[in-house]
Amino acid sequence: MAQSFPYTYYSCDCYDSKAATVAAKRASAQLQPEEDEEGRTFDPRNPRSNYSLYPLEHLLYCQDCQQVRCPRCVIEETLNWFCPSCLFEVPSSVVKSDGNRCTRNCYNCPVCTSPMNVSSLEDPNDPSTSGGPWILSCPYCRWSTLETRIEFEKHTAITAQLSRIANGGKPILTAKERDKDREKRMEQDKRKSRDILSGSEDSPTGDQQKSDEVPSHDELFSNLAAFYKSQLAAQTPSNPFSPHDINFSSPSSFSRIMNLYSTTTSKKQKREKPTPMRETASTLEGLTIHDPSTDAAAIERIRKDGWSSTLSPTQKLAQPNPNIRFSSELRPVAALLCTKRGKRCRNCRHILSKPESKITSTRYKIKLLALNHIPRLSLRALEPPAAPGTPAPPPFDYSALKSGIPQHFVLQLANPLFDPIRVTLATPSTTPGKVQSRVTILCPQFEVGANTDVWDDALSSSVSPVKSGGASSSIEAGKIWDRGRNWTSVVIEVVPGFLRDLLAKEGEGEELDEDEDVLEIPVFVRLQWEADVNAEERGLGDSMGKKGEREKREEAFWTVVGVGRIVRL
């Protein structure tokens, strides 16, 4: 894959374990009964495995559940919000009211997404007092708000200014002004229609729509919202039972309350049915009749300006209003706020990681990494030692594995635990997928030493490196390759499969899918070790006496080792 070879991915089995519990909980399991987990081998080619495989660095470890926790099986909670571009912390109340974007001057280019600068358009011959007018411009692709004819008077509070200017320089009304304006115009319309009824010949809804330009998406939405609100308010005139305006002095609500207690009468006095809420009738209420001329205008524009005036899907999706088509409708995109999040285990709710709350600090208060609890697997090619005198052979090319030629690799396990572990490795003899390679682990069972003090290595004499035997001689089934203080390595023999077979079978013209030529070996790792009971509570005086008590622990998981890319012969 795109990671450089060789790499190791760890699989988190949170989905499987969840599915099992759900199926057991529910009496009627709709899902077909899955195979026994023991009998199943992990298939890295399955599209689903993309969601359960993680590099070891991305995994956390819950000490209470004694399980790996991947991003899927943690609960995240936001600690604080900040703008990644100006590193300003935003209080949660502002996030609620102003949304998820920076409200200062942090804007990204709508064309190429790079951060934009505020720059001055000042005429050097005729300097203005404020130094303006100002624009936002992109230092990378040279797009600027001038292209949509937006200029600012001040170089600060760009967001506030931008929210008041539409593309083309026309002002946008704020929500309040819009409400006022709408009311005023509704009033006018009403008067006009009354005039019509009293004698004039115009049609009631005629000309007012045409005089308007096409209202924007936002405008329509607010019109519609106001319309529904007014309609619903008309339906529930006094809102007799809402908590805030209950009025005991009003006879109507008082009688209603009394009615509650006299069930016999209340049934008979049926209130008259209110008229159902009506539909919208004008643009001011949010109605837009389809207008063929907008369609025609859009086609005309495509014809005239061609490809470059239109927007790509990514550019559209990044816009606050994704329903636009032309580059003249682009708006600068305010920077999305980032958060610092703490993570908790989904099962036991214990905190797994918690960053320091200061924005500029990258340190963590709590951080339980899987790195410190799960042995790290790593692979490297075993190269024949260069004979003395000859120049060193070129480094092994992992992205050019040769089909059919056996190649030895060294698989190394490094133990982060403070106890020695017994490891059992297992792998299917041929890799799953179209290109089948044969894999043999020469020594599937071995022990790895404890992660003791670094100096132990140097001081103790008991650890006797096997290395002395020489490299090439000891490739032997059942024997480990090498051993250090807290690591052990074994040899894997891999015979990369043939791409050609596949092509011949599938016929001409068929080509391999992306990444099908990558050799990935699923390896099942099982660990056993003895640990102190309640190792984390060892400091307590209580457990001092029982220090010798040990318990057996076991851990098992799938990993995927990416070896390299097979090349065609």
Next chain:
Amino acid sequence: MASTAAGERKASAPLSRSIRGATPRIQDLGSTPESPRTPPLLRSTSSLFGSPGAFRNNEDEYIVFELGARFLRGGFPGESSPRCTLPFGPEEQRRVGDFRQWDPDYSHKRRKRKRGQDWGQDHELYRMDLTEVDLGLVEDKLERAMREAYNKYFLLDPKPRRILLTLPPRIPHALLSTMLEVLFENFQAPTITLLSSPVLSAVGAGLRSALVVDIGWAETIITGVCEYREVSEARTIRAGKLLSEEMARLLNAGLEDEVEQGAPKPEISFEEANEVLTRVGWCKSKPKSGRSTLYFPARTSPILEEFEDAVEVPEPTITIPFPKNDPPTELSVPLVDLAKPAETVLFAPGTALSEFDNDELPLHHLIYRTLLSLPMDVRRLCMSRIVITGGVSNLPGLKTRILAELEALIQQRGWDPVRSYGSASARHDAILRQRKEDLEIRLEEADDKVSESLDPDSPPPPLSAGLQQPEEDAIDVKLAHLTLRNGPPPTSSIGGVIRGVETLGAWAGASLVAQLRIKGIVEIERERFLQYGLQGANREKEVSVVPQRQSMGPGVGRGAGERASWTLGVWA
């Protein structure tokens, strides 16, 4: 009361609660007009006992999602557009730590379609045919997209929020169950309200009844909505998927001309075809000029004449860059050609109607059939409230074209379910001609209805007795005036003519519904769902969701929104 005021202040502008207390349900607005004024009595009692309902602020915060086959839209109620629109593309399905999409070389490489995969299959979340769907994979994809929405775009505090989920009105139960499971288990939603997207499209257009034509990804769904209820539904596979495939074919043919003999045939990727389609794809606004004389007797606006009749010199072309091609190239396509995919895929001209399978009728025929199958009064409402929505509907010219084709069909056929009269066709033609004349006269009348009614002296048209205006009654005129003045304006009760209405989309409709605190019929509670799954739903489609007035005494302890049983409504 002080805390109530505080609660009010806390509710910021976009989430203002002017109509707190009233929790009408969307479908009730139509059928039982009583319910909008049904206040939650329990709330009032609690306030009587001195605890104002400030807790509602927390309890009722919603997140609005719209889940389509290819996109997830999510945001907050009261906002006009969603906070995020997330695609389910292959780039979103990579392993963690796989950063190849940022590799400069990678962006110049063309992605190949995987063996055995359908066109665009790796861009979709689900498909209706569940035999081809790995539900686990759907769950994975949805979970990842949701996590991105929550963590990157919503930036919420950990408080659980209710979810308002907009779904197409028919979805397999296994799929629905999978989606709900993700939302309940991974995102801790206390309740999920399901609303059907055609109804919300109607809400987003400001209508109560509509014929919603949702031209989506895999299929076009035409739903007749009457008073916020789905009354009929029809589907056709003529939609976005076929359209982009056809566009790819067109572009491939264009590119093939450029490569020299012997070189491998170019096969452009889904992304490229899709980009061309969304950027410069369009649709002719009028059917072929040959037929237009038959179809359009003087009532259409003279637009875009030049595109069909006068051949422009030089013919306008669009230059489309293909940076992913090997070698990178540019292709000049005549503008007229770019309208062809929409033409052939959506309208299929030149194919006899009898050759289509049931699931591949052209759009205008299917709309016509759906209208025809509706009862007459519903048809009257629906035909003048045609709401065209869905991703493909953004193609310029498409809406105009659909409406024009539909109008032509109606002009041609009328509302007669019989298509061929065989030997009696001559007589039928005569009837039809007569009817057409009448229609035109009536349309003329409709144009100046008000002045007509105001002016009782106008010369009566020479009509048969059935069509003649009844005698004008002075009282009637007065009543008509009154309704005009006090009742709804005449435009809101228009019917009987073809009219297209624009909608803000299903998501915006859902946002409105959530902002107005309207409860849905289908409200699923977390505990119940996790216990029983979808099996726990009431079998009946219609359950009474109007709170029972008489249940005051023992029911005080129950929350207003809680119900004894829940239903799946249209999804059942």
